[in-house]
Amino acid sequence: MNEDFKELLEDFVTESLELLSEANNALIELEKSPHDKKQIDCVFRGVHSIKGAAALMGLSKIEELSHLWEELLNKIREGSLHINENLTDTFLMAADILEKILLNLKKTGDEGNYDISEVLELFKNSFNSEKIKSETRESVPQKITLQNNSPSSTASMEIIDSHIKVDINTLDKIMNLISELALTRNQLITRDDLKENLYVSKSLKNLNTLTSDLQQMVMKTRMQPISTLWNRYPKMIRDLSKNLGKKISIKMEGQETELDRSLIEAIKDPLVHLIRNAADHAIEMPEERTANSKQIEGEIILRAYHKSGKVNIEIQDDGKGISLESVKKKAIDKNLYTSEELEKLSDKEILDIIFMPGFSTKDQATTISGRGVGMDVVKTNIQAIGGTIELNSIMGKGACVKIKVPLTLSILPALIVKSADNTFAIPQTHLVELIHIKEDKINTIIEEVNGSLVLRSRGKLLPLISLQQITSTKNFDKTELVEDQDLKVVVLQSDEKLFALIVDEISDTLEIVVKPLDRLLQHIPIYSGVTIVGQDTVGLIVDVGGLAKSLNLSKNQKDISCKVNDEDYVNSKNNNFVGLVTFLNSNNNLMALPIEDISRIEKINTSIFQKIGNKAYIHYNEKILPVFNLSDIFDELKPTAAEDSITLLIYEDVDFSFGIVVDKLSDILTVNQDSYIKDECRLGVDAKLVINNKIIEVIDLSKFKQLVNNNNNTAHNRVAL
């Protein structure tokens, strides 16, 4: 009985909080357009439902509050009361208190001793003041209310009916079961003796597609639009602007962008922090804005969209921008850099200082943002989920923070390595490079300093440890290394630190399904989870941050910071820098594609090519991948000669992916986009540039995308005929 009530209470709280947040948004809309009946109805509906449920559960405070509130709203709907700023203020205040009571209810099971008398008083006053007014305004037409009321409420009922709430744990369990189903299916379809039976093989094929479909559908159920998170922001911005005495509006684009539930949870705090920052630090006071001939109202724009398999989120403001000079000054004050060091940094690198621990530009910390724990925590949080963060700013015009996060947390690209019969998975976000050290090179590259090993790599000395050493108690020294033959080393990055790890075997990169570690093992700092590799092997997911910590690597490797990770390197200098993969075409000319668009470079045996019509396809990562030749776009090029193995650049996106055959890979370059020559480019070429006296043509990837779409269209046409 008690349990039942608790469950009921929990449901009530979740539902009421949702209704409240809808009502909050409606109230803010009402401020802008006070006569919007739809918004009043929305608030009314929410308050009404809460009142009803609260009465049923014997929650007297909530009932009393929502009852009076409902009465007032009713008056507004009837037209005998008019909404004004005071009234919305009172409503928002009521919503605040209601939220507090609800949260307390969730935590402790009772309503707590929040004081609602003030709100009740305000409510009552509103009634009275209205009486006087309503006498003078008796001629207000009242018909519209009645018309509008009933249809809209039934419409929303229908929407509610088509959704049900499911406990996330249940979904997780379903997900788990389906992955197992997929495994069992795999075991079945790899058995040759079953294929001989015609009936069985037919059913197996059905089982195969059904399982895949099922898996996809369940994945989808875990996706939520980002608006579930953003819904709270209009209210937040409203409160902030009141507190700060600023005028700020918030605009949201791409609210329907979906991402995994776990990610929504993970980006919640960083986003709030960034928005608060924008409102507090970036947007100027109204007087200052008018003085600079800007609109009085500052604007914060939130944008979300999918691009190349990642979720992109941007927070843009039209405030004063970030002053590089004050960043520099602060960096020196805080002993983060010397002025000589700062001289050498590009503007972009200076902006990146903001992400360093212990940095906060505002001189005085305010209650709204900035206690010096700010941006570095944001960065760490985003990186922890495999994302990246980037900051752009134009003095006087505003700043923009760009965040890129993966679509889901439960699937993670990882490098599978082996050490002493154990299988480990290392998340790819921490991977810097793989090094194969030949036996005869070991002595020149690896050195022993005071009992610990260091690896000389690209002009830096990296602490070198063996995975076996961490995972066993055996001592490990250089003499043992020499007896060994070749060494395989994985260079990892955790925060700003780089270190190298010796493994026995590097097997593959895989998309692994992350499973949580058992409660009994959660305290072991060097693992972040487990996964199943292949048919039945349990692999431990290495927590690179935890590993670095447990090794007690020094924290002062500032010189290494952001210079190694390719993506950071590109971002840190200037936004105009891009990485390019260059290759030779069949006429021996250099061409290039942006590295950002390429998800993988694969060497593939031509025997797995399949020709369908006059197009080639391969089966790649459980997908059918169309393969293009450069000659598909550039007529004068010969198709690549059919050798045994070819190099394929893979482009992957949510809706379509394809591979491009290239003849010979040449290099990976970082170039400034300012040096792009955009004139007189032939069809399919985005730009030209000259490097080392050679012309490189940068291919326009959208041409290939068009080809993919054309193919789809012709396929549809054929079906139609």
Next chain:
Amino acid sequence: MNSFKISSFYIDNYLFGLNVGHIQEIIKSPKITPIPSSSDYICGLINLRGQILSCIDLRSMMALDNYSESKSMSVIVDSEDVLISVLVDDVSEILEINDYDYEQTPDNISNNISRFLHGVYQLNSGILLELDINKILKFIENYEIKNSFNNNMRGA
């Protein structure tokens, strides 16, 4: 008079038992993946239809003889929604136990064993030691936390 069912099994010739209400299933131990840098009491992880469970080695927890000739079985125990696997030597029958057979753990049973027991039952064939799964989990948790604390101290 109340009676309940206990599933019994052997570890190093002792007859242990667990209330069937706690047991999800009993399987032949699948491949166990060791976890480097965990304590000796956890001998590794098993993959039970996609769920990864820790395997508890009662033998080393109770400081019993480490050598076992018999095949190992896994008793999958459900404790407050957490599944764990307890390794045993061999599985015996399910016994119907009467409340009045319950006896306090005799003092002469070594503390290594008695601290994991719920109680002892006198059977015709001998003594049945009923395990308390919560005591076992508490012990491991405390041990592991102490262990990692010590490791951290050593590191610093």
